[in-house]
Amino acid sequence: MTLLITGGTVVGPSGTYPADVLVEGEKIAALFAPGGGPDGVETIDATGRYVIPGGIDAHTHMELPFGGTNASDTFDTGTRAAAFGGTTTIIDFAVQRTGEVVQDGLAAWHAKAEGNCHVDYAFHMILGGVDDDSLKAMDQLVADEGISSFKLFMAYPGVFYSDDGQILRAMQKARDNGAMIMMHAENGIAIDVLVQQALARGETDPIHHGLTRPQALEAEATHRAIRLAEVAQDCPLYIVHLSASQALEQVAAARDAGRNVFAETCPQYLYLTLEDQLGAPGFEGAKWVCSTPLRSGREHHHRDLWKGLRSNDLAIVSTDHCPFCFKDQKELGLGDFSKIPNGIGGVEHRVDLVYQGVVDGKLSLERWVETISTTPARMFGLYPRKGVIAPGSDADIVLYDPAGRTRISVETHHMNMDHSAYEGYEIAGKVDTVISRGTVVVADGAYHGRRGHGRYLPRSLSSYLV
Numbered sequence: 060m061t062l063l064i065t066g067g068t069v070v071g072p073s074g075t076y077p078a079d080v081l082v083e084g085e086k087i088a089a090l091f092a093p094g095g096g097p098d099g100v101e102t103i104d105a106t107g108r109y110v111i112p113g114g115i116d117a118h119t120h121m122e123l124p125f126g127g128t129n130a131s132d133t134f135d136t137g138t139r140a141a142a143f144g145g146t147t148t149i150i151d152f153a154v155q156r157t158g159e160v161v162q163d164g165l166a167a168w169h170a171k172a173e174g175n176c177h178v179d180y181a182f183h184m185i186l187g188g189v190d191d192d193s194l195k196a197m198d199q200l201v202a203d204e205g206i207s208s209f210k211l212f213m214a215y216p217g218v219f220y221s222d223d224g225q226i227l228r229a230m231q232k233a234r235d236n237g238a239m240i241m242m243h244a245e246n247g248i249a250i251d252v253l254v255q256q257a258l259a260r261g262e263t264d265p266i267h268h269g270l271t272r273p274q275a276l277e278a279e280a281t282h283r284a285i286r287l288a289e290v291a292q293d294c295p296l297y298i299v300h301l302s303a304s305q306a307l308e309q310v311a312a313a314r315d316a317g318r319n320v321f322a323e324t325c326p327q328y329l330y331l332t333l334e335d336q337l338g339a340p341g342f343e344g345a346k347w348v349c350s351t352p353l354r355s356g357r358e359h360h361h362r363d364l365w366k367g368l369r370s371n372d373l374a375i376v377s378t379d380h381c382p383f384c385f386k387d388q389k390e391l392g393l394g395d396f397s398k399i400p401n402g403i404g405g406v407e408h409r410v411d412l413v414y415q416g417v418v419d420g421k422l423s424l425e426r427w428v429e430t431i432s433t434t435p436a437r438m439f440g441l442y443p444r445k446g447v448i449a450p451g452s453d454a455d456i457v458l459y460d461p462a463g464r465t466r467i468s469v470e471t472h473h474m475n476m477d478h479s480a481y482e483g484y485e486i487a488g489k490v491d492t493v494i495s496r497g498t499v500v501v502a503d504g505a506y507h508g509r510r511g512h513g514r515y516l517p518r519s520l521s522s523y524l525v
């Protein structure tokens with residue numbers, strides 16, 4: 060099928076300019092000066108709209124078994140919701156549980172996703188146990204499976220936790236094979252002490268989830284990860300879901316020193332707070348229990364994180380989409396905050412929530428596209444197939460209407476959740492049309508895609524390694 064997108068304004072990291080975009084089959088075939096495209100082909104009128112590369116959410120957890128339950132979005136429901144929100148690629152985390160063979164964990168994730176995704180997908184690999192076998196598996200995954208990034212945890216002792224020696228070994232392996240180490244940087248050993256002390260004092264409400272995970276323990280772990288990566292001869296390191304000013308300072312210092320250190324943040328850390336959401340009356344705050352936790356609005360985290368996005372100390376906005384319903388799932392932690400499943404769902408709202416930062420004067424248009432699409436593609440080995448409006452790239456295209464409005468609500472969202480973390484938020488912009496590999500999947504507020512359209516994307520190494 061040939062499709063000409065006319066009258067729109069293309070936005071990419073290098074600029075914003077009027078152009079018509081020709082799509083042939085699944086690829087972008089050419090860009091033309093306005094009116095310069097071929098006649099007699101099907102057209103989409105994009106007048107008044109931004110034409111941007113489809114969003115890439117580099118951090119999701121569809122149907123993750125966690126906290127005694129499963130994340131409530133399947134690959135089917137979650138990728139459909141992603142499409143509605145202008146995200147046409149997700150990178151989910153396949154999981155090796157402690158004691159499990161890495162390749163078996165990966166196979167289990169392929170089985171969940173294959174044939175079920177509405178948009179394209181790739182995997183990072185969570186290493187739940189670093190030993191000789193899993194280190195060897197890292198090489199195999201990079202060479203044969205298109206998986207070039209591995210997540211380790213300095214938190215969750217007894218579940219996913221790796222000690223410093225295990226982290227160092229995985230980093231040395233990554234230094235050798237070019238993979239990226241992704242780090243959940245919180246000092247889980249110290250956090251567990253604070254959690255036990257709080258529970259012993261009878262402090263069981265959701266806000267204590269945040270109070271027992273102080274930013275000092277995120278900053279400390281971030282610092283330690285950076286120094287361990289230095290010992291591993293500058294292994295590439297990517298700090299996930301960075302939430303706190305003091306952790307950002309550590310990343311900024313490493314980057315100023317020229318180190319291979321990168322970081323992402325998530326919309327929840329740009330908009331929500333410990334007091335207003337996690338501290339909501341009664342058990343309500345359970346909706347916003349996630350790790351790293353929401354930070355205090357009395358400090359300057361929001362301001363600092365937006366600044367980090369501008370300065371590129373924060374390279375990417377991902378969602379860490381890990382939805383749990385309030386009823387029966389979040390409620391597992393009634394009377395004990397430490398039993399509340401950790402996670403917030405947001406895969407549908409990331410493109411909008413970061414765009415609101417453009418409206419509010421916190422980011423440029425170009426930086427918006429860079430943080431939600433182009434940089435994730437480059438960071439995780441998908442560029443230039445994804446992340447750019449250019450000839451030869453996949454025709455993953457979003458038409459974004461700056462004159463539209465989006466009201467976020469559980470009543471209208473498409474994620475499989477019984478509440479919204481952003482209930483009532485108004486965005487001064489709207490995802491208008493979404494194209495995935497040349498197929499229109501969302502138009503006029505209606506869904507035209509199908510389960511099974513999404514394909515697995517083997518990835519190469521990051522474009523950003525020194």
Ligand SMILES: [Zn+2]
Nearest residue numbers: 243299300350
């Ligand atoms: Zn994490």
Ligand SMILES: [Zn+2]
Nearest residue numbers: 118120379381
């Ligand atoms: Zn996560």
